[in-house]
Amino acid sequence: MNSTHKKWILDGVSVAARLSLAITFIYACIHKIAVPYDFALQVATYQILPLSLINLQAIILPWLELVTGVLLIAGWLTRPAALITCGMNIMFIVAIAMALAADLQLQCGCFAAADVGDQMDSDLIIRDAFFLLVGAFVVYIRPDRLTLDHWLAKRRQHA
Amino acid sequence: MVKIATKVLVLAFAITAGSAAIAIATNAVRPSGIPLVTDIPYEIFAPCKDSEAEAKAASAAELAGTSGGVVLYIDARPAEMFEAEHIEGSINVPYSALFGAKPEDVEKVKTTAQAKKATKIVVYGLHQDAATEKKSVDFGKPLAQQLVESGIKGVTYLAGGLTKLKESGQTTTGKGSAPAEKEAPTEKGGAAQ
Numbered sequence: 581m582n583s584t585h586k587k588w589i590l591d592g593v594s595v596a597a598r599l600s601l602a603i604t605f606i607y608a609c610i611h612k613i614a615v616p617y618d619f620a621l622q623v624a625t626y627q628i629l630p631l632s633l634i635n636l637q638a639i640i641l642p643w644l645e646l647v648t649g650v651l652l653i654a655g656w657l658t659r660p661a662a663l664i665t666c667g668m669n670i671m672f673i674v675a676i677a678m679a680l681a682a683d684l685q686l687q688c689g690c691f692a693a694a695d696v697g698d699q700m701d702s703d704l705i706i707r708d709a710f711f712l713l714v715g716a717f718v719v720y721i722r723p724d725r726l727t728l729d730h731w732l733a734k735r736r737q738h739a
Numbered sequence: 740m741v742k743i744a745t746k747v748l749v750l751a752f753a754i755t756a757g758s759a760a761i762a763i764a765t766n767a768v769r770p771s772g773i774p775l776v777t778d779i780p781y782e783i784f785a786p787c788k789d790s791e792a793e794a795k796a797a798s799a800a801e802l803a804g805t806s807g808g809v810v811l812y813i814d815a816r817p818a819e820m821f822e823a824e825h826i827e828g829s830i831n832v833p834y835s836a837l838f839g840a841k842p843e844d845v846e847k848v849k850t851t852a853q854a855k856k857a858t859k860i861v862v863y864g865l866h867q868d869a870a871t872e873k874k875s876v877d878f879g880k881p882l883a884q885q886l887v888e889s890g891i892k893g894v895t896y897l898a899g900g901l902t903k904l905k906e907s908g909q910t911t912t913g914k915g916s917a918p919a920e921k922e923a924p925t926e927k928g929g930a931a932q
Contacts, residue, residue: 616766616773624781632776639773643762644755651754660750667751719747 594724597714601665602652604711605645608691612642622689626675627682644668652718655727662718669712676704811857813848813886814901815840815864815878824913826863826904834864834878834885845889852891859893860886865900 612619620638623629629637644664651661676688679700688704723729766772812829814821821831830851832844852860864879883896897903905911 616771620773620777621781631778631780634781635773635777636775639766639775640759640762643765644758647754647758647761657750657754659747660754663747663751664754 590721591724591726594718594721595726597718598652598655598658598662598724598727601662601711601714601718602649604649605652605665605668606649609642609645609649611691612638613646616642619689622687625684625686625689626679627684628675628678641668655723655729656732658723658727658729659719662715666712666715666719669708669715672708673705673712676700676708680705809855809857810859810861811848811852811855812904813860813862813882815862815882816901822914824901824911826901827910827912829863832882834882836878839885840882845886845891848886849889849891852893857893859895860891862886862894862896863900863904864896865902 616635616638619642620635623638624631624634645668648661648664648668651657652665672690679686680702684700686700688700690704723733763775766775812826814825814829814831815834816831817833818831821829821833825831830847832840832848834840848860851857862879862883864882879896879898879900883894886894899906901911
């Protein structure tokens with residue numbers, strides 16, 4: 581296998597990683613943005629944040645998920661966007677671990693309202709750890725050829 | 740390398756700040772927006788093992804209101820099972836999988852809680868028949884949820900239900916072991932939560 585093949589394979593993996601992160605985060609934010617009160621209630625249920633920060637978190641987090649998702653799909657500011665997803669995944673892992681440690685029997689609220697969300701268990705940590713690794717991979721490797729970053733860098737080189 | 744890392748970090752902060760600005764601005768103009776800061780605590784329904792421990796500690800003395808807060812027990816099982824055996828002082832609110840609890844029963848919980856000045860309302864549903872090892876469906880959790888949604892405060896449910904309460908030494912009363920229990924819907928695999 582020559583270096584061109586390797587490059588294409590790496591690009592393919594990069595695209596898959598980028599898009600899987602983007603789709604997951606965009607899907608996760610839809611309900612949270614649509615019904616902010618539900619998400620605020622979900623955040624409150626974790627009993628981690630002080631009351632004064634619950635609403636702020638519930639308002640900002642879904643939009644951050646949306647913006648990073650869109651940036652990852654477009655491939656613009658790919659690395660910073662992927663870094664943010666890593667930060668969010670670390671935050672989710674810590675929150676889930678704390679809820680599990682406190683034996684709170686609640687819905688994770690990761691994707692939707694309480695009635696359809698995932699039940700809290702250690703599998704959620706594994707899932708978020710997987711997305712953390714995917715995000716770290718996207719941060720680490722050079723943006724693939726299907727990204728706006730790559731196109732802009734090429735344009736700058738030609739200019 | 741350090742230069743790239745710094746650039747990535749700075750851009751990540753910029754994206755976060757930009758997203759936060761969009762989020763706050765959108766929240767401010769939309770009708771379903773929520774206040775940035777709330778000082779009214781959320782009505783949280785998050786049953787945990789702590790509630791189980793509190794229920795265990797809720798002895799007959801507490802039921803009588805002689806020590807600590809008053810605990811009101813709510814039995815979510817069908818009436819015939821309640822009549823056969825229930826926690827002393829508990830009230831029966833039969834829960835239907837299709838229709839939930841009757842509004843008048845929910846109202847009864849409200850008035851009883853107010854009258855007894857109950858600080859905690861513990862809902863239990865599950866009970867395992869010692870002879871057949873069959874379990875009734877645990878409606879403790881959905882009933883507790885319905886009570887919370889109807890505005891009743893201090894509601895929790897007991898994982899393990901009546902069986903757990905009996906194990907913790909709570910005294911029961913009733914006509915004796917319930918034949919109806921054997922006829923009740925059963926679920927394989929054990930207690931909810």
